[in-house]
Amino acid sequence: MPNFHFAVGNAERIREAGQVHSDSFDDALEAITEQAELRLGDTLEIGVPGFPPARYTLVRTGKRSRGWRAANSLAA
16 A cells, blocks of 8 residues: 655645555545645645655645645646
8 A cells, every 4th residue: 555645735834744545646635635624725745755746736625525736737
């Protein structure tokens, strides 16, 4: 089972950091969304050891919402 490292916060500070053991990336995002105290505009960095973390911004809240969007993505 992969061990995802994560940090949640905003431009001023990281409010929560830790690890999530999950079968999939989607399950890890869901667990973080359900357990962390989140606010619109929060940034999430999440990854596995040996790879650079992915960055997401919370654009929508709600139970089981897929409110995370890739941060700093460039338009094609």
